[in-house]
Amino acid sequence: MRAITVAPGVADSLRLDEAWPEPHPEEGAILVEALAVGICGTDHEIIAGEFGEAPPDTDRLVIGHESLGRVLEDPTGSLHPGDLVAGIVRRPDPVPCANCAVDEWDMCRNGQYTEHGIKALSGFARDRWRIPPKFAVGLDPDLAHVGVLLEPAAVVAKAWDHIDRIGQRAEWQPQTVLVAGAGPIGLLAALLASQRGLTVHVLDRTPTGPKPALVAALGATYHTSTVNELDFEPDIIVECTGAPSVVLDVMCKAAPVGIVCLTGVSSGGRIIDFDAGALNRTLVLENNVVFGSVNSNRRHWELAAGALGRADPSWLGNLVTRRVPVEAYAEAYHPGPDDIKVVLEFAR
Structure with a gap:
């Protein structure tokens, strides 16, 4: 399985790993085929070695927190094979704080949250990933071309x-x-x-x-x-x-x-x-x-999905100024002068 990884804290350590391990079932019941990940300033800062934290069992971090995928299997029945899905970035802290205890993990008070592709959780820039139903947001099929915008939305x-x-x-x-x-x-x-x-x-x-x-x-x-x-x-x-x-x-x-x-x-x-x-x-x-204001909880992700659904699809499509296949990953992470949103495509 392919994955885009970095060594957190090490500048310019970005690489494409061709034999990355399959996602462990403990990561979540829903198995997802990656379609695309969006690239933002946070990714560039992680690549520059400014911050980022690998999961406890590895010294490399799979990056990518702006996700779009297609469900391969969901034994819980919350989603169905073929459904479009995005993964919520942040997970509540294990204590938990007062806010995380009521699913307001975006307002975490003690900083012990984790984040996919950023802090101690593998990101979505890999061929397949898993997610628990609570952190999986289904998308309308009409958003297949622009659903990767859900996280910034x-x-x-x-x-x-x-x-x-x-x-x-x-x-x-x-x-x-x-x-x-x-x-x-x-x-x-x-x-x-x-x-x-x-x-x-x-x-x-x-x-x-x-x-x-x-x-x-x-x-x-x-x-x-x-x-x-x-x-x-x-x-x-x-x-x-x-x-x-x-x-x-x-x-x-x-x-x-x-x-x-x-x-x-x-x-x-x-x-x-x-x-x-x-x-x-x-x-x-x-x-x-x-x-x-930073990050968002599930309610905001659902509000964002509604907002994207009401928007002009062609306008949303024009926010994506470059689509780069995963094989050319280095090009995707090199900013261009007219870039708005660059998307790394895993599958179509």
Whole structure:
């Protein structure tokens, strides 16, 4: 069996293992044939040796956390052979903490969770994988071409779920959304905003390539200016870049009673001269909320599946800018200038 693996903590250790062991039944009752895995910034950071953790019984980690597969067998009857399926990335910690105990593993408090392809669990970039029914999300057959987008869509489904919940603290009728960043997370965040009937603005510094057309196809407005140059104050801001200067700028840009959701992860190590007092004054006097959001639980995966099902399939298909066969895996993990989402294909 083929698998794409790395030695965690060792830069440039990516390789294709041609004789990787078959998934052990203890991994889960459902046996899945891999169709595709999506590639994101987390994978690039793991390949660079910045983080990642192998399972306890090996020194190599099968990467890949954005999955799409076809069920080969499911003795539990929750799914059927031939069904499309994606695997939920995170597993609750073994203690468990208060949140993991109620299946909110995305809100784990003690950090003892595990994650497929990232932290102590084999990922989905292998010909076959297993998953317990609780962590298997079935997909409509119509999503066969784009179902690999479910994991990033689940991330933004959680972000929007928490935005909606925070908005209930007071009478609130948001109209305008700013999404900072037009990568996969940003574009999917804009998609879910448009599905809510909001006026959507997307800011990205890339003036060419496929991004402006994808934003326009949502009926949204594309900006290449800085945050401070925008002539409006959004009710909601979803920050998807993790760029420290953009993070600070959007926190100061929200309208009164606004909500800023941070989904981009900053690398750290940069010091910026910033007026923290002015930010504090704005947040307090305008009753604004800034919060972070990462990962997702099963409910968010199901919300994401519904959102993808309501979306224009051709628009979703255009998010995937490259499809690379597993034999050319090295090419897939080498970013291109116009890439949005690169997909490594195992089977068709």
